[in-house]
Amino acid sequence: MNQSTSGIAPPSKKQIEAQSAVFKALGHPARLCMVHALGQGERCVCDLRDLVDLDMSTVSKHLAVLRNAGVVSGEKRGNWMFYRLRLPCVAGFLDCLQKHL
């Protein structure tokens, strides 16, 4: 037999999809590493490439995943593309993880 269920409404399927896309985007070591760096300010793709030591095209695709999930945003200035963190809550959550893991 099952437990009785709570009366609080769960998030919609759309919300769950959007939220899990954010988590999925952060759920890769290279992407999380880049997000950590972006937490300290904007970076160009070349900086992030040096950080994670992957092919430039791979880094670009990782950034596309983060962009599509709404985690970061990019702005082109001259030849460079600068990325910045778009979700303010990420930094605080990372701090909390640091403590509890």
Added chain:
Amino acid sequence: MNQSTSGIAPPSKKQIEAQSAVFKALGHPARLCMVHALGQGERCVCDLRDLVDLDMSTVSKHLAVLRNAGVVSGEKRGNWMFYRLRLPCVAGFLDCLQKHL
């Protein structure tokens, strides 16, 4: 040419791995759905199975992913296995996502 880099020490590779395991665990609609439910209190596997409508064995494997990442913990009482949320910061982060997505 690259930007100048900050002097703040980045997290260790081990920390990055542990943190991205948490995000990866949360980065699946069914698992996130279950975590939402667990945010309101412990649930047995059968309750979670009803929630996400997947095979019992699939639910069990999803819970193993969450357990291995440190997101939830399980306790057996009688025939039932009860899972509960182990990371207090998840609920607050989900609230923040709700606002900013």
Added chain:
DNA sequence: TTGCTATTTGGCAAAATAGCCAAATAGAAA
């Protein structure tokens, strides 16, 4: 214009993940 630099996109093979069924396990009940 041509050339150079930074980034993105297409395509492919390798690796990881998801979900099912069947079988194993553990504990309660008869």
Added chain:
DNA sequence: TTTCTATTTGGCTATTTTGCCAAATAGCAA
């Protein structure tokens, strides 16, 4: 003991993800 119930594990295929190379794109410089 045997049986039933809840959960986990093994194994398998289908799907998704990752990361490289090559090619395309965009903007600056000459």
